[in-house]
Amino acid sequence: MRLPIYQVDAFTGEVFRGNPAAVVPLETWIADATMQGIAAENNLAETAFFVPTGPAHYHLRWFTPEVEVDLCGHATLAAAAVLYEHLGQDAPAVTFDTRSGPLVVAREGGAYTMDFPARRPRPLPRDRQVAVALGGEPNELWLARDCMAVFETEAEVRALVPDMAKVKALGVFAMIATAPADPALSPGADFVSRFFAPAAGVAEDPVTGSAHCTLVPYWADRLAKTTLEARQVSRRGGALRCTIDGDRVRMTGQTVCYLEGTITV
Known part of the structure; x- marks a missing residue:
């Protein structure tokens, strides 16, 4: 199985800074163990996987090298950047369905703004x-x-x-x-x-x-x-x-694509 992969530096306008995330677009879900294996092989803080579910709507999941997590900002930012800059998305905003509920990311000039739930301590x-x-x-x-x-x-x-x-x-x-x-x-x-x-x-x-x-x-x-x-x-x-x-936090940041390629699993 050959899958596209992108590596994006998030929350920065410069390559080699910010937080690198891998993004793997999928047409349909693959086995959890395979996604976890890809994340471990990438050895980045997070690898994001998404599947389209409707116009400007996607199901998004995140994996560290060891576990699936319930919320990740930089890999969400990276996934939005891949959609807009590499996969032809042109809607004003995209919605990701996640384990933390719907997350909306809007393109704003050369940056992206994410709408996340506040977690008051x-x-x-x-x-x-x-x-x-x-x-x-x-x-x-x-x-x-x-x-x-x-x-x-x-x-x-x-x-x-x-x-x-x-x-x-x-x-x-x-x-x-x-x-x-x-x-x-x-x-x-x-x-x-x-x-x-x-x-x-x-x-x-x-x-x-x-x-x-x-x-x-x-x-x-x-x-x-x-x-x-x-x-x-x-x-x-x-x-x-x-x-x-209120109970939402909006975060705006830039991204830079470092790598585009194909993985074989």
Whole structure:
């Protein structure tokens, strides 16, 4: 079986930055084990698979190298870019049916805007195990799907060297580390973050759309703003413009296609 494949750098306008995702368009679904095997072979944070279900409507699934996940931002952005830039889609927006409900992505000039569910976190007591696992002492802990550690400064977030075995042993899907942006380090940004998900087979994800479903409600409340500029300060780095609208988060980012080819399975 020969399948088309694209590799897209998401949340960036430059190749070799942002978060790379593989996208495999399908006409009909193939075996889950085959999709998981393709994702493991790609060895990227996520591989997205989609099947058309109607005009500008698709069923979308995401796989890390180890598991299927219920929400992924950068691979959704990448899937939309493949549809518009390689497969002839010309509708104002596309809808993806997913395990997290319908997700709409609209093309806006040279970027794409995704409409995702907000995941408002609840506060947790401070936990020394989190500090030991991350390699730094956060001021606050919050929990939605992911555990979010809030630090005082961007420099602290950038300096973290987590112990991935200890992060995995915390028993959460992933750890988000975040802090207010430092104008000297991230000019124009409101907040920064990093994302660690060893339990899902991803040590550090370069730019994580789904994490901003939790980050944006928190920072919108704290900064009293509805539109925020976000930076993920991983080694590759990436940028998102985010807006909170009730129980929805809209995220806008650019993409660059790095690779187009065919896989044989």
